[in-house]
Amino acid sequence: MQQSDSQTPSQLEAQYVARQALFSSTGELVAYELLYRDSPQNCFPQGMGDSKATGRMFFDLILLQGLEKVSAGLPAFLNLATDALLEQIPQLLPKDNTVIEIVERSRGVSELVHVVSALKKKGYRFALDDYDQDPKWQPLLELVDYIKIEMEPKLISTVMLIKKLRMVYPQAQIIVERIETPEQAKAVVGAGADLLQGYFFAKPAMLEFKNISPAKRVIIELLQLTMSAEIDFKEIAKRISVDVSLTARILRMANGLSGTRANISSLQQAVTYLGEQSIRRFIRVLALGELGAQKPAELTKLGLMRAQLIAELVSPAGKAMVEQGYLLGLLSVLDAVLDVSLENLAKEFSLDGALSGALLNAQGMLGQALNLAYACEQCQWPLAEEILQTIRPASEPQVLYAALSQSRIYCDKTMELLSD
Incomplete structure (x- = not known):
């Protein structure tokens, strides 16, 4: 991702997310929607697509920090791009406190229907985000647990849409977002809305966490591979090969351990020399050194x-x-x-x-x-x-x-x- 003009080096060392509250019709805080940010500025990054935002927030923040920590223990509504849904990434998330939002820019509705159906059988919940009344969404509307709509310029239009959705899709809860006045809130609750969101209740709140660099992601993935019952040497070599510095360090260490420096000149040689038991420890030692590169050596x-x-x-x-x-x-x-x-x-x-x-x-x-x-x-x-x-x-x-x-x-x- 290219660095925007608004970002400073210090900002790039942190990971940001915005958290906007969702309230029940009686005013109780019941959930948060998580929104990706790449700087302290509380807005979606310009030029970033859904897939990249999904990936960045998913790995850097949710998997490492923990969804419960980010959402303060409340259910979390999380936007996932089409690719992430088709790859069934939601299965990496705890199903009890996660609602997967299908963004209105999603494509391949028929494929999504198949994936959503399969994941719902496993207990996952879904929301159709920013429903625009396009007929293409009809198959998904019959499956989702939540339907999110925005306030229309004319209040009566929003009220009529809520009533229509209540009647046609009784299994789904209706979420109305972009509520900005008490009159709007009262009207949509009267029409049957279940959950409310908007500046009238709360603006998105910014959270800042420690960032994990791309190089560290590779190291963490390697650590995970060493914890499998059987080592996949081909996959390990593949992960290492994408990082020139990592490759060089592994070859240096393998040569040092073999006592025949410069004899080992390829990843395959290094893996063959070390064997399964040694490669586990070898990668774990390397991981600690790489992950702790910016920390005191004593650690x-x-x-x-x-x-x-x-x-x-x-x-x-x-x-x-x-x-x-x-x-x-x-x-x-x-x-x-x-x-x-x-x-x-x-x-x-x-x-x-x-x-x-x-x-x-x-x-x-x-x-x-x-x-x-x-x-x-x-x-x-x-x-x-x-x-x-x-x-x-x-x-x-x-x-x-x-x-x-x-x-x-x-x-x-x-x-x-x-x-x-």
């Missing part, structure tokens, strides 16, 4: 140290537990790296119950190992030795201090590779 060191320490401590439980422990250590610092909550990270990466429980509630062996790492970082040695006994009963304290020593060596070596 990256903390994540690496914590990850390796947990892996060392749970090693008697087997290879799978070691990998989970290592991942847990890295994830435990990503909230500070990305400025998002651990709860949202757990949802974003679809963590399994054991890993999520360990990260959020210190459950199980992994959770105790994470607590032990915290105790070591705070120099609470008696507590650390006590927790060690719950993870590895009858172990001597020397086991802990040896693991700490190995973790420091690993951290120093890895930081050197990251800084090459």
